[in-house]
Amino acid sequence: MTSTTAPDGTTRASDAATSVETADPYAWLEDVDGTEPLAWVREHNADADAALAASARFEELRTGILQVLDSTEKIPAVVQRGAHLYNFWTDAEHVRGVWRRTTWASYRTADPQWEVLIDVDALAEAEGVGWVWHGARVLRPSLTRALVALSRGGADADVTREFDLTTRSFVEDGFSRPESKGGMGWADATGDAVFVYTDVGEGSMTTSGYPRTVRRWRRGSALAESSEIFAGEVTDLSIAAVHDTTPGFERDFVVRARAFYDSDTYLLGDDDVLTRLDVPPSSEPGVHREWLTVELREDWTVAGRTYPGGALLAARFDDFRAGARDFEVLYAPTATTSLAGMSWTRHHLVLNILDDVTNRLEVLTPPTGAGAPWRRRPLDLAGGSTRVELPELATIAVGAVDPDEEDALWVTTSGFLSPTTLSRLDLDADGATTAVEPLKALPAFFDATGLHVEQHFVTSADGTRVPYFQVSREPVADDAQVRPAPTLLTGYGGFEISRLPGYSGSVGRSWLERGGVYVVANIRGGGEYGPSWHQAALQEKRHRSYEDFAAVARDLVGRGVTDPAHLGAQGGSNGGLLVGNMLTGYPELFGAVVCQVPLLDMKRYSHLLAGASWMAEYGDPDAPEQWEFIRTFSPYHLFDPAVVHPPVLFTTSTRDDRVHPGHARKMAAKMLEAGKDVTYYENIEGGHGGAATNAQAAFMQAIAFEFLWQRLT
Template sequence: MIRSSAAVLAALLASTSLTSIAMAQTPTSAPAASTGFATSEATDPYVWLEDVEGERAMEWVRAHNAHSLGVLQGDPRYETLHQQALEIVQSRDRIPSPGFTHDGHIDNFWQDAEHVRGIWRRTTLDSYRTAAPQWETILDFDALSTAEGANWVYKGSTCLQPEERYCLISLSNGGKDAVTLREFDSVERKFVEGGIVLPESKGGADWIDKDTLLVSRDFGPGTLTDSGYPMVVKRLKRGQTLEQAETLFTGEPSDVSVSAYTLRDADGVLKATLINRAIDFYSSETWRVESDGTLVRLPLPAKSDIDGLVDGRLIVTVKENWTAPSGQAFQTGDVIAWPLDAWLADPKTMAQVVLRPTERQSVESIRATRHHLVVALYENVRGSVRVYQPGDWSYSTLDLPQNVSVGVGSASEQDDKVFVSVTGYLNPSSLWLADASTGAVEQVKSMPAKFDATGMTVDQHEARSADGTMIPYFVVHKSAMPLDGSNPTLLYGYGGFQSSLLPGYSATVGKLWLERGGVYVIANTRGGGEFGPRWHEAALQQNRQRAHEDFQAVALDLIARNITSQPKLGIMGGSQGGLFMGAMLTQRPDLINAAVIQVPLFDMLRFHKLLAGASWIGEYGNPDIPEQRAWIEQYSPYQNLRAGQPYPEVFIHTSTKDDRVHPGHARKAAARLEELGYPVLFYENTDGGHAAGANLRETARRLALEYTYLSRRLMDTPAQQ
């Protein structure tokens, strides 16, 4: 198991006149500072909505759910959209995501109409390559939930290499991030009687050997960080209680989290036991546990990722300019390699540069096969896959479709096979099996079209942001789209945490929006990772407003090109993207007529006090520090909502079971808008966690609600809204 050591523009503007129009409409000043509303807990009239399952709060939720469901489910379009969404999400006609086991078998987690919670199943590689693989069920989570009268949601497994017989199964109550860990025998296909059970907590565990675990959990008072994640790592022997386990490492309350994992070679042999101390969301320390229990800090930059171990070489991505103990200077984005044993013995051992991305390139994923390094590399937000040869690090490029997204999936540790996914906005997903040693590629699975893309096309444009930076974006539309501003357009954004928005096939967007004449736009703003760490860092902390201006610039550019106009433009985003939507709503409501705000961050003066919020201080800054609070307060949507603004009726939704982004953000946003006299549609799923995907039927309902709302706002005439 490899984990992070810290925890994708070719098209020019059609004419200069378009750029000039967009620039002329861009605000020249930052948003106004807050007027004093909810600047403290004492001045926040809706702080009671942060009581997640409190009776008063839940009564408020139930009333708002009843209203919103009445409005949206009462729309004559809802039922058709719901049935289409349900058919898509429950379809068996999907590519089963493959994961190589250590012995070469293929594992898969699968959900459908009969397996709403899902099953863990297994087949051979040869069988997987056929049209109808013969699967054997390892564990049925629907049956488990029924038998135990529980609301279990599968959150993954960690199996002991090399045999991978004994596994720690992560089970979440209703989709929360916090999980219970239980030991499972994948050969006998049952939980081990008297086996290891770790109570519900955020955190994890990894195997050292069959009778020894590395555990990072809630060990009681004083063992969690301010972010609510583990601060302590222990070594637990079979038969011990958590209290009896040996403490190996204790972090600081201000840390994001502390975790531990093992670094193993292709044969499953333990090479190092490592502890990761995440100081903030991007900076960390990595410590090696010696055989006698002493700790040695590894000489790595604070911002870096450990990506894998191949042919005895440790692969690391450097995410800041850094001078190594060897005296070598590395640049942000460099992928480098050390001979592991030599480097552990002497930190001054020379490293090799495997890859140095250009300004328009981004490394999206890295996988190690037995003998090669496989890299998904994007240029101008279009993907390719390179195979590197350890030693001289020469590379070849796999012969895959062009101008699409590529994803490097599971890699075999027995040989050099690796799965690669290929997709595009109008290209149904396909799965390829590549042999890294020969370069041979074979398409093993492909999806049929889930919507009618006849006559549709994808364009890539750029918008000039307020500081002059060119921001790429994609427009998916029917080729016959008139350029008269009449097109219902949905603009999607995220803009944070170095998360790239890459081209991808979405059956639900296609069926529920594009096929019905809608236009779909994806903004590749700063804050994301489309052009590597620098693209992300350009919108960190005090520069967060740049990302908001990037998103606004794309909206302005769409209007300037007459692709759409304010009455026909809607926006959508979730989590950090929900913050994005809030910033657009409060800063440029004159540009939009709809906003789908999903599981959002909204009260940025209190985000660090709610659930996992403190872990994001590295992204946004710390509201408790006056200088940092000042820049956060400028854009925090909750504090900047005002009367007399042209806010459209928005649709906000969240989940009661979300233990990552507190549902209080969404609740308080809706309550404040209503207080100011604006109509609001609010819906809270009482299940499902942050991703709201614990139940496929609930997923279909959420999608239908969103696209019914968008249809009402953007496809109807103002008189119909």
């Protein structure tokens, strides 16, 4: 999901409290920072502490997770800007983190030497604000300045400040954006102008809480004096702008998002004239040098030809602007494949294709002359005597090192039982691999001896084949003594987001090493099989996500892996809505539920914080005909006190300005009043991620695992 906050960056408690239906006796809990709601939060936090955080096992869990999060052996993820590699790093010494850089020569060593640019802990202490890092944009090509974003307590609303990379200090009287949802980016190569999309006063934000306008702000002037380039409607999702820094292809674009899957992209020309790219509003256009790519979400008929949803098309950008509509199909979906991603290098386009949720990589080389075809070949993960080792059922991701200058890729591999690795891979003019350089690898954070990974498929209620991954002990001749096993089933099922295999030291230490089975369900609503997989569970079809998840739960029982008393469900955000529907719609299938930063009141969701931005996903509850189907997946309204429900842990964050904490608060209060087994914990900091520091993250994860161990064993 994308992010919302009130125009001044604070939570919109007044809107929540005044417009709620009078029939809701728990409406008062929507007042985020109210005295009485926070007293209620502290009372239930104390109960959760006493029930979960007082045990020796909890402390073992918390300590083990924190050791993983704070490990100095983590892979420093970097981006290349000129001669430097930039990284943001947190550990036990740097709780809120440091932004730093090094050179390629140093990064290749076992102990790189880092130049610290910003110490966020020191900044937070000096300014008396719990700053959380939100990223930086380095000015290209000079590489002398950066625009640094910082969030108060982890909220989506943040500030942006100009930073001098030479003096390593914030620029006095430089560009500075006040706290708001939105952002700021360089508008040219000089650094004397920025594009800013933020709260600039009454009427400048959408009903979703995001910027409605984009402006060009020139150095030396006030933000209020900046020139407006584009203004969308108040009912839009958001507006933004970006400057393409590619040498010889510098250009500017404005993006107007009306809804999650409905947007327009404009080329910003001389005198700020906007020209809309004539592609479907549901598609995702992209530009690299002379090429335009269009990733389709729906079928598109143009110039007498129909291209399927999920396809990737390409055309020369100037030809397209001149009216040509002859596209090259670079990728077309099949029944088992989807496009997971694409990355441009200087001369090549690398496609990452999922085939039954397993990665396959291809290198495409565009033609140099008119009429010549694109060349295609598999990406070879071996160069010379070195190769990228791929564990079975792993995830592989690629990204360009510097798409403006070279044909080099970052290659990351990760599996449930295989620690993540990072390599550099270089391509020649034909797209062949010339070198593979292993750079970094995670240590093994848990003992995987005797564990293995399986992929299974189950038939959902409507006959659809649904995959899921299972991590468990190797089968033995007589498995009766370990079955049924405590089993944790997770999923997401929304916003075209795929759940892929990945290494988690926290899950390994806290669950797998201790005898638990871990399962990831690839249910509809996600992106595992492309846009059609997502669209199969939109709005009135939402129930299919929940039927898929329930089918996986039944299959785990049917295969003898576990039984309902030992099966737990866990999900966050949209995944919190998923497990909320397990709690109310399929309570007989589970022995415990962990529901994190969830949506639950689907009648009110579009009036709370960023909720209005998700109506393309769920529907509009204020439209009576749509509320009729939305109410069928609104856990807050489906809760029946007469039904036997599994124990549930709700967690959220006071500083979550994306999904309102009132969802979790009200559901917990409603169930507690009915005498249900409910545990509630709300982190005061953290934003939508639930935690602002590694210590907070370790605590939040540990209480979830402790809750599951208590209820499932």
